[in-house]
Amino acid sequence: MGFPGTWMTESESVVYRVVPKCACSTIGQIMYFSDHGEFFDGDIHDATSGMHKWAIEESHQPIMNNVREHTSYAFTCVRNPYTRILSSFFDKICGIQRNGKRYRGNLVPMLIQKYGIEVGGEDGKEEFDQIKSFRRFLLFARDTIRWRRPMDPDIHWSAMSGHISTFIVNGGQYDNIFWTEAFNDGMQQVLDAIETPHAVDLAAIPRFNESEGHGPKRAHPVEDYFDDLSMHLVYEIYKKDFQLFKYDFENPGNKMPIGEIDLDEVHAKLGD
Template sequence: MGSNKGFMVVFSLLGSMVLMFLTIHEWYIHKQKTAQVSIKEQKLRKDLLRKPCADVNQSLVNLNKIDLNNFIVDDKHGILYCFVPKVACTNWKRTLVALKHGEPYPNPMSFKGDWVHQWGKFRFLRQLPKAEREAKLKHYTKFLFVRDPFVRLISAYRAKMQKYDQYFYDGYVRPILQQYKNQTNLPLSYKEAMEEGFHPSFYNFIQYIVDPQTETYAPFEPHWRQMHRLCHPCLIEYDFVGHQENLQEDAQQLLKILKLENAIKFPPSYENMTSGNSVMEWFQGVPIEDRRKLYKIYEKDFQLFGYRRPTELLDD
């Protein structure tokens, strides 16, 4: 009887070990397949960039003619990051700030969002002499993260039109309310304006963007400026193109390429992040003519970064 019990215990232990081995094996296979899919996906994304850019002179000489305001340099790890506002840029800046410290790296989330947006925390490509810029562009790992252009636009509206500070109130909210909502006698203080509930509608925001006078007066503010105009993918050959829609997986894959996957963890996404599922609802109050004008403005972003044309918004 005792020997039977012993046999059952041994058999049970063997069974558990076999099950554990199979689980680990399945996890390893899954990890390998995921890595293969990520490599294949990166190739597709980079190929997508090359086709429309084939006719563009990609000489680095042309970099003197463009702004490099959004390129952060990390000399310690050989990284060049072009940040796109409203595409996880706060969390990438947090990560880069953490990487400036020695190992073990601090948790990126320990750095406050307002703190990481202070320009003095980073070294920018625009600050470097021409020869040094060109050397880093050739040898460093260059990456950017992109997002569905219309979803990014909604996110920009939520962040800067519904919740604004004095800068955005003076430069954008107040003029939009005056021009497209015919509101007069607006408060001078953004706090007072917020308390009284002054906000442009999403349609007012779109009216402002599609108005030809907007770009004539000044370039788009970076939060809604086209992604290709911020990061110049036809002049700079990126090593990694991440998508916000696949943020955590892409971030992990990039950290692996940088040999940092075991040293630092990319912060989790915000719970209130703008979803692509509600795009139709946001655009219900926007006439189809203005939707089409808007698409023309952001069409190159859709094409370069592999986002489908939103036919449900643009076709009768």
């Protein structure tokens, strides 16, 4: 199995388990900058050199050796499940991707046909009932996660605990898991704990939101998208995420965590 979704600086100063839709573009660019003193020119997900990634064959051995020996500080970052699934909908389902096409080719036409969702027309710019379409997308997301149909779940809406567990199950150990909602505090803790070839001034780092502008703007407050049934579906899909990362299931309008993440609990519950 190895360590899918794991990135490591070439200097091996730090190891990061990517969780999609949780500030991964910004974190990747910070790691790249900490080694090279400059940002990667483009989307960091497209970088095939300058950083170790599990997706790159030659990086397998260095990552495996480091993670299994716990040579370097290892971390990841999480996000409120309500805002994460909403973001996935607007970016991946309603939005036009970097290549000028719809995400995953025939996925959106299939959703329009089978689940009756709307996405704002050809370019995602037309008015449509965002709340109704999002709730139908939520049914689809649940179907993919519970029954793996009409397709396997996508990394952008599969549970964070699933991503995070592969690192633990295969012999990794996290030193830090922090919240996207308190990004500067969490990222600063990581930077304070490691030594990098180039100093990183977090206050001067831009936010690399690669999904920004892909799709229509959210027209309503977060809580308006989730009625009682939607909340039930979200809990069915993301129960572990709410429990382990201390988010408020009862109130979709509260994106902030309501407790502290217990790393021992995370390792115990996701290490089976």
